Amino acid sequence: MSNHHWRTWVLIIFVIFAAIFNLSQSDPDSHHFRKKILMKEKVRRMFYHAYDNYMKYAFPHDELKPLTKTFTDSLSELGNLRLEHLPQNYNGSALTLIESLSSLLILGNNTEFERGVSWLSENLSFDVDARVNLFECNIRVLGGLVSAHMLAIDSRNRFSQGTYKNELLILAEDLGRRLLPAFGTPTGLPYAWINLKYGVMANETTETSTSCSGSLILEMGALSRLTGDPQFEDAALRALRKLWSLRSSMNLLGTTVDVVSGKWIEYSSGIGAGVDSFYEYLVKAYILFGKEEYWRMFQSAYVAVQKYFRHGPWYHEADMRTGHATYWQLTSLQAFWPGLQVLVGDIAAANSSHREFVKVWERFGVLPERYLLDHQMLHPTEKYYPLRPELAESTFYLYQATKDPWYLEVGESITDSLNLYTKVDGGFASVRDVSTMVLEDHQHSFFLSETCKYLYLLYDDSFLVDQNYVFTTEGHPLPVLSAWQDRLPEVYTSANYTFIQRRASAMSLQICPAMTSSTSREVDEKHESACHICDTRRDHRCLTDEDCGVDATTCRRRSCSIAGFCGLWLYL
Known part of the structure; x- marks a missing residue:
């Protein structure tokens, strides 16, 4: 073939491929499809970088320290800001593995899921002298076990025939029984702390948060439905009802309460830390169990939030007794709220708040723990970002509800920021100060159970086909089953x-x-x-x-x- 003919054919082939490329570029669905594939793989690699480093340097301890490639037995430290009463001989409960199980299945890794289940079945024990936070242990460990059990018995997940004997449910029931003594108070409101071996310790603090008392019903309710033992759900429901009875005439609740006297300790409240999952669990408990009582509580509470906390797209804090504003601040935990609003159908309000959180993320590169809205500045001491999932979570919900491709771009921005600022050789590290991006030696388990999971589901929601799920506040999926319903629309x-x-x-x-x-x-x-x-x-x-x-x-x-x-x- 002459050089002339060769150049002619090269030009023809080039024109054909250019036409195909331009055609695909002009098709927005094709563009978004390619974007989803690329981003799905980017999030997958992010998850496995975190997971593989945990398994290499920290397992079977609780969490990874990615900068030093070591570990921390942090279950007894969660919520323990002063690091008091730490156990002497506690060597971890494979917390990050438990938190990762449902994420492994969502990513399609049945083999690693089954391997993790087998290890926990043979090695995990809760007969340890360790004082733990009831709320954290419930949402992370109990929720992780119950969710993984329900996924393991689902035939669609292709668990090896006959190899699973309900071992995770046995572990969950054992843990649930160890948590029950916390509810032995005059009010039914549970102690915030419980020793897994010895129960409530002498002179234990009687202060607890609204979230701790009001965010137990999903995990403990599911445990009761699975075991046939009603005492777990009964204890959680009694606490929730008592908490609701303590609301003000404006249907507002405080942040902290005394579990013995039932008197409020902190009257200022909002939708952030200490209260957030209380609202979340009212809606999700209604979906999971179909009990009208949960929906009636939520309707009243939601209108009160809109009336007394909302200021444009933001939500400040207010005194539960007067409704007067107390603190004008953004907290990173508030970023879950747009996702909750999607579940109840307030899409416009959800989008409005979500976009404001995105602006703050773009300003700093990540979302600071606390930002003072009235001064437009970072909180002087809470400048950190511990790899929290809430903005990714709300982005996922809003995309599911609207299919607006803008949310795919937000997810890409979040993913790129995480890889740019927090990825290190040994995993992903929390940010100690968002103004300098100095890192902290901690990879929280919720990074694998929530942050990576919601980002992955944003680009590949095939896990949700043919089955409705409620995701707990820790990102653990619980299937919505007709057998569990009191009365809920067939939809x-x-x-x-x-x-x-x-x-x-x-x-x-x-x-x-x-x-x-x-x-x-x-x-x-x-x-x-x-x-x-x-x-x-x-x-x-x-x-x-x-x-x-x-x-x-x-x-x-x-x-x-x-x-x-x-x-x-x-x-x-």
């Missing part, structure tokens, strides 16, 4: 999703029950809002029916009364 438990054009899951179906005869457009309208409060008026009054949204219980549009209140108030 949450039925496998027939023909009334929705795309794949459905608990991430995309709001509490407002859809009618199977509805068109896709009508479903979207009915999912518009669950507890809408007019965004544009500071006095929260409505002007027209359009301000009032849709009632979550009946799916009927609410009307604006002559007095200027939406029909929702009739239900409170």
Whole structure:
């Protein structure tokens, strides 16, 4: 072939490939598909960099110290800010492995999941002299075991036939029984601390948080349903009911309370640390168990939050007794709130707050633990970022609800920041100071159970096909089962999703029950809002029916009364 002909064919081939490339670039669906594949693999590599280094340098201890490539037995330190009463002979409970099990399955690694389950079945024991935080132990260890058990017995996960004998459920039940003595108080509110071997210690502090008392129902309720022993769910429900009875006339709760007297210790409250998962578990318990009581609590609490905490897209803190603002600050834990709003259908409000959190992330490169809104500056002492998942979590929920590709870009920004600022040779390290990006020698277990998981699900949600899940506050998936339901619209438990054009899951179906005869457009309208409060008026009054949204219980549009209140108030 002459040089002329050779150059001609090269030019033709080049033109053809250029045309194909340009065509694919002009197709936004194709672009997003390629983006998802690339980002999925980037997140996968991120997870395994963290997981493999943990297994190499820290397992079977609790968590990895990535800078020194050593370990910490941190289960007894979680929530223990003063590091008091630390155990002498505690050598860890493989905390990060427990937290990683469901993530391994979501990433499709059945082999490593099965290997981890086998090791825990043969080696893990809770008969240890270790004082642990009830809340942290419940959401991380008990929740991790219960979730992994339910995934292990699911035939779709292809666990080797006959090799699993409910060992994780046996461990979970043993742990649950060791946590029960914490509830032995006059009020039913549990102690914040419990010794796994000896129960409540002498002279134990009687102070606990709203989250600790009000965020136990998912894990302990699931344990009761799986074992047939009601005492776990009964204890958690009694604590939740008692906590709710202590609310103010404005339906606000404080941050800390005395478990013996039932008196509030800290009256200032918000949607962040110490309170956040209380709101989260009311919604998710309703989805998981179908008990109307949870939804009624949430409706009242949610409207109170919107009325007394909300200021534009932000949520400040306020005194539960007066509703007057106390602290004007962003805390990183608040970033879970948009995800919760997606579950109840307030998509517009969720998007508004989420975008503000994204702006702060972009300003610093990560999300600082506390940012003073009134001074537009970092908190002088809480400048750290411990690899928290909440912004990734809300991004995942919003993308599931809207399919807006902008959220894929946010996820890419989060992933790139984590790799740029926190990835080290030995894993991923927390940021000690976001203004200097100086690192801290700690890789928290929730980085694998939540941060990596939500980022992965953002780009590959195939795990959610054909099954609704509720994710606990620690990111552990619990399947929504019809056998567990008191009474919940069939849309949450039925496998027939023909009334929705795309794949459905608990991430995309709001509490407002859809009618199977509805068109896709009508479903979207009915999912518009669950507890809408007019965004544009500071006095929260409505002007027209359009301000009032849709009632979550009946799916009927609410009307604006002559007095200027939406029909929702009739239900409170």
